Amino acid sequence: MTYLDHAATTPMLPEVLAAMAEQWGRVGNASSLHASGRAARRTAEQARERLAASLGARPSEVLFTGGGTESDNLAVKGIAWARREADPRRRRVVVSPAEHHAVLDSVEWLAEHDGVEITWVDVDPHGRVTPAALRAALGDGEDVSVASVMWANNEIGAVSDLAALADVAHAVGVPLHTDAVQAVGQVPVDFAASGVDALTMTGHKLGGPMGAGLLVLRRDADCMPLLHGGGQERDVRSGTLDVPAIVGLATATALAVDGREDRAERIASLRDRLVAGIMAAVPDAQLNGPPLDDLLDGTPEGGPGRLPGNAHVSFPGAEGDALLMLLDARGVECSTGSACSAGVARPSHVLLATGADAARARSSLRFSLGHTSTPEDVEQVLDVIGPVVERARRAGMGRR
């Protein structure tokens, strides 16, 4: 099996499995006052401190959630509500159309049910948000409750410069949230240095468990809760802490962040070989997203402008669906890189946001490499991609 869908989820690290297994055998609610409770609390707080260190945040800024989707919802809705309550003129939210559905559908829900107005920030042809585009969308910022721009795009791998964007937002007094689910462990992410007010991350994209995530939230950021109850997490998030998952999350994040540079280099070189091989086999294939060797601020210190494991390619005349099915039958697992609504592939909203046409969006595949990827995985794809594309082209594009 050739698993090239690490952006969907990546295998758990053995160290994480071991750390979680150890916790599962224990009893203790971190909110209980007895010895077992205190032990659980201590474990959770150690994990919180470890996570804060990995992410350049303070422990009190780290809020445990049930994953990336929850964190995105909490940040976008919670900050929009809190800031509008403080000043009713703040009716606008500013987001990029290339966001993950956890952000997009949150703001669309606010617009439909809660009188919020959405201003879309333009994304450039590579899929990133520039400071100028954000500045234009914010205007004087007076009527804006929150802005949200993802750190790295899950489909086409574009990385935006969040430090520069945070400066722009703060210049007009608007807090900035970023979905860094795909960024942590792949590119340098430092919460404090970036200046963002809220940051989403999740465990299962970096070798940790599913259903465990974080919202890193500045201490001075106002955010209304979505879940009411015990108020465990700074009264912003309620629910008994899932200590085994939290330990897994902290272990995975530390390993992912500490080993980032070497791993990223290794994965990027595999990715580059994959893209070069695909282009050789299918000369009219088109790479989507930033150039492979893109640098965020033009210097190596700024880190890569594209996720190291991301290869997103369009194959004109072939449907992504058909390509995926044919590759699956040959043991290669990837994604159409498009949002999936109830199993029906839709043209990628991200590609459409970059200005690509619907045909290009529908004929795309995302290969995402990760910590278990090997040169053999790449060869496996290159062995079959030519005939697979040829076959998919024979089946045509349908009538959509």
Add this chain to the structure above:
Amino acid sequence: MRVVAAMSGGVDSAVAAALAVDAGHDVTGVHLALSQDRRAMRSGSRGCCTVEDADDARRVAGELGIPFYVWDLAAEFSEDVVDDFVAEYAAGRTPNPCLRCNEKIKFTAVLDRALALGFDAVVTGHHARLADGELRRSVDPAKDQSYVLGVLTPRQLAGAAFPLGGMTKQRVRAIAAERGYAVATKPDSHDICFIPDGDTRGFLARRLGALPGPVVDAATGTTVGEHQGAYGFTVGQRRGLGVATVDQRPRYVLDIEPVSRTVTIGTADQTGVGEVRTAPPTWTAAAPELPLRAEVQLRAHGAAVPCEVRAAGDGGLRLLLDGQQRGVAPGQSAVLYDPDPVRGDRVLGQGTVLGTA
């Protein structure tokens, strides 16, 4: 063989897929998303291809351990089946959308795509027998679906497999139950899948708007009322005519004339027809020599009646019925069978009804 099993989420296609796996084929499950605006849940026996149906199909595919995908054919379905349905009614005819779907979607769009992708055939849960290229009625006469497959050509039949034709519906449910499939007790779907509330007249009214015209009683030659759209009527229809007649005898729709939008009604003795004319036919095998003795079925759940099949000058058929038939609606298919009580009546082909005499 490498086959695509079209899996609607119902019990029939689930068992058909399972039997294809048992037969040793390399099976890939495919659920067809046919509606632009998919509903989350199914309500009873109505509607189709909801998200819930896709989930039911995926669940069975998961048990079978076969790959499963959803193919989005909503655009094709909308143009070739739904728009065709509306246009046919607008033209005063009574289409059969299930037959059209088999012709244009399952055994054209899906089959062509499957063949292009390297599959050999499409397996469905239709109740009909298909062996050696011969299409025959199911052993379960109550569930037989050969009528809506009568439009298939030899090339299409060569790429089709119907594993359920040799068993009753009861047996199909029993197999599903033995295997523990939750769909074993799922209600059969009936009605038209793209009209989930079952209100065909309301659906057509929304699509076509009010197109009023006269209702003329052939028994007296007088205009007896006005209707809001001839599309609300089908030749042979008795109920819901909305007119009062002096003699108290029931009236039936005899004819729908789309240009003047005249709906002509008459008494029972005026409804019988002895001859049916069709458009140029399709045949399930090499075209037979005409004239020919056969049985003809004139609607999905009608009985077959003996007839003589003759060539008409325009490439169509003239069907001389042995007795009088009621409610023969233009637009329906006249499906021809060669009776065979042992192996099952064989489908010869079909022609779309153009008119009657």
